[in-house]
Amino acid sequence: MATANSINSGVRSPQILEQMDQLAAAILQEQKKICKLKGPDADKVDLLSQKFAEYVRSRGREFVYRYISSGRGYGPFTELVDGSVKYDMINGIGTNVLGHAHPLMIRSNLEAALVDTVMCGNLQTYIDANETAITLLNAVREKSRLRHFWFSGSGSCSNDLALKLLWQKRAPKYNLIAFRKAFAGRSIATQDITDKPDYREGMPHLLNVHYAPHFDQKNPDPQASIRNTMAALEEIWAQEGDTFCGLVIELVQGEAGFIFGPREFYLEIFKWAKDRGIYIWVDEVQTFARTRQLFAFQMFGLDEFVDVVTVAKAFHVCGTLFTEELNPRPGLIAGTFNGSIAGLKMGRKSVQHLLSENYYGDDGKIARLERTFLKRFKEIAEGVGRNKITYYGGIGSMISFEVGDGSKKITNEFSNKLFENGVICFTAGQNPMRIRFLLPLVLADVNSSDSGEYIDNKYIDEIFSIVEKTVMEVLK
Ligand SMILES: Cc1ncc(COP(=O)(O)O)c(C=O)c1O
Structure with missing residues (x-):
């Protein structure tokens, strides 16, 4: 299309x-x-x-x-x-x-290869950039106020751009609210938002970022977790007053190991921010295309709140969506590249494919994949003993689990052993550390059962038998 x-x-x-x-x-x-x-x-x-x-x-x-x-x-x-x-x-x-x-x-x-260049630029643009941006904007037009898209070179640069829009709009209110365990990237600005001291050793603090706790998935009382976050936000406001340009949040925290809350959690935060004139910036660099809707903010029904949203990774090119109101004055944003022609084409084709082939929705292919993986984890967690797989969870194609005590030592040992045994994963978070899967959706391109799961899927069967074997090897 x-x-x-x-x-x-x-x-x-x-x-x-x-x-x-x-x-x-x-x-x-x-x-x-x-x-x-x-x-x-x-x-x-x-x-x-x-x-x-x-x-x-x-x-x-x-x-x-x-x-x-x-x-x-x-x-x-x-x-x-x-x-x-x-x-x-x-x-x-x-x-x-x-x-x-x-x-x-x-x-x-x-x-x-049919095009006379490799990279598409901002000054001398190509039709591919236009088509890709419009395809993305069409996917959010109906319910959100997002009307513009600007390409950047990476997820970090997309976030830098988002921050610049907010800074210019709210100058001189430059303070920012972010969430504990956040990861926003490696640029000079985003390393200051990322809540991981090891990642900015020797760096000066250039941004004034105040952190509230994200949702506590392990608190048996979700309301208590929401109250805790809201109290932290109130405290920040009481200390700093009306000095904030925006609140940046990953709805599903990627590098933290897929931490997320119920819709109500975000609703309370977003209403609180809007009441105070604080713009909502959602970082979808990792979540884009991977949850039960194209954007996680759509899955949580938060369309009306978002002012600026960043994408990268699964989009194959990177950039920032923003509202009419946040369109900056001339001079603020520019840059040589939009992205490679192949990346631009792949971004557009992927979005069209994902939106037209039943991947999204509560009974879409991604939701079925999620159900299948969580059921399989339940089975091996119960099979190999509760003290071996101590947590499993996630949403859409973002699935994570904890091995043993979730320590760095055990988790790294497990991920290396899993690699040796034939499955590549990555770790995420600290105390506890989790194993993270960002699943390829090709696993969902097979028939599923009436119960909405993928059964007798030889790939999924083999992956889980390797996971189980590796758990037994690491936690003998
Ligand atoms: C949520 C989030 N934001 C930003 C980034 C940074 O993106 P990039 O590595 O493309 O700069 C990442 C990368 O992992 C991410 O997960």
Whole structure:
């Protein structure tokens, strides 16, 4: 689905289009060969070690895993340069939402080759940027006040841009409210919002950020958790008064291990902020496309409140949505790049695909995937004993769990062992630390049962048997 006056960028001829179809089919056929777990090829083991050592030297520090992709993979599978194949349950920390070598991805890359550049800029723009921005804005137009979109180079830059809009609008009220355990990125501004002292060692504090607790998932009384947050907000207000430009929140905290509350939690916070003239900035860099609606704010029914929303990762390009009211004065925002032509095409195609193929809603493919994973975790948590998988939860394709005491030591040991055993995950949060899966939605592209779960799904079966085996190995 293209916009009304849709035009294609790049060269085109019947011959090119025919060859592109053939090439897309041939590439897909080759990628599809990466379709099961596999150990390294004997003759390539040294190659991985050598390439790995070179890379560690050039960047000056170790990686989390001994992982360098060969560029081959299909669906949930990724191949490493040593020929080994693993399940990818973290997907570029959220980017490959549809899985590896999805046909739309192959198409986007091939169509980009028809265009006379690699990167699309702001000054000399291409039709792809326009189409992608409009596709995203159309998805929020009906219920929210978001009317504009500006591309940025990363999730962090999208957040920087959001902050600039709020600062200009509310100058000189530059203070910000954020939430404990927040992660907003690595730029100079966002490292100050991120609530993790280890990540800003030796850095000066340039922003004045006040933190309230996010929802406490482990408090048996949700109302008490809400009261606690509201009391903290009142305290901040009593101390600082009307000095705030905005309140920034991840509705599902990504790097904290998927912490989220019920709708009521956000409603109370947002109403409180609106009553005080504080703008609502929702960071959807990690949640975009991954919950039970395209945006988490849509899933929680918070459309009317949002003033500025940032996206990246699964959108394949990055940027900031904002209201008419927050459109800045000339001069404030610019930048060379919108994104790569392939990224822009993939962003638009992904959104169109996700919105038209029954992924969203309470009985959509993502909700079914969530139910299936949580049920499987319940089964192994009860099967291997409560003290081994001590928490499991999440929403949509964002699923997390705690192993044993949730300590850094055990959790890191588990994630490394899981990698060795063939499943790639990532850790998140501290005290407790969680294991995080950002699931590829290809796991949901199979028939599900009447009960709304994916059963007899050979991939999911195998992933859980590896998780269970790894738990037993780590917590003997
Ligand atoms: C919620 C959130 N905000 C911002 C960022 C920063 O995005 P980027 O790494 O693209 O700069 C991330 C990255 O993980 C994130 O999860």
